[in-house]
Amino acid sequence: MKEYGGKGVALSDRAGLFTDLTKSFVKALGSPNYFDHDCTCGRNTHHATKSLFGVGRGGVVYDIKNTKHIVLYGRNLIESLQVKEAKDFIEALSKGAKCTYIDPRGSLTAVKATRFWQIPAGHGTMRSIWPSYTLCWNRGSTTVNSYPDGSSVWKN
Numbered sequence: 001m002k003e004y005g006g007k008g009v010a011l012s013d014r015a016g017l018f019t020d021l022t023k024s025f026v027k028a029l030g031s032p033n034y035f036d037h038d039c040t041c042g043r044n045t046h047h048a049t050k051s052l053f054g055v056g057r058g059g060v061v062y063d064i065k066n067t068k069h070i071v072l073y074g075r076n077l078i079e080s081l082q083v084k085e086a087k088d089f090i091e092a093l094s095k096g097a098k099c100t101y102i103d104p105r106g107s108l109t110a111v112k113a114t115r116f117w118q119i120p121a122g123h124g125t126m127r128s129i130w131p132s133y134t135l136c137w138n139r140g141s142t143t144v145n146s147y148p149d150g151s152s153v154w155k156n
Contacts, residue, residue, distance in 0.1 A: 006030020012040070064088035069098045078108040 001008065010033035011026040013019065019036065026034045046057045053060060064070065065088045077089050093099060093112060101113035110116040 001029070007033065009033060010035065012036065062088075065091050065095070067092050067097050069100070071100045071102070072109060072113075073102045076103070076105070076107045076109045078112060 006029045009026060009029050009031040011022055011031070012035040013022050015036035015038060023034050042057070049055060049057045049060045062085070064085060070089065070092065078086050080086060089099075090112070098115075099109075099113040100115045100117065101110050102117045102119060103110065104119045106116075106118070110118075
């Protein structure tokens, strides 16, 4: 606070009934930097589906059961509260679907995944997102060996 002042503070929460308390707290510190879960998750999904498919996330239905390859970036599907999605995921795997799970954390989803790409702590956003970007745009090719700068994906 001494060096950067209130604007050097950011606060994020899952939102809910008592966000007025966290918003008031961060505002009292002199910071405009308040974010909730929707800022970092829901809106990103909405804008991604809108740019790719022309409709927001409400207009997309995930057919997980019949998927051939599922790429999860930081989405611990098995341990989430979305029971139907978790069951559909397990059913897809039992039908032979492949799963690439990209996350720094080990989890039940990581155990079930065909490939678990554990992101080392401290890697920048570009370094952690590049493999999933490449998977999405390579039209079926699932080989990701290097970043745009030529450095290896798999070496620390």
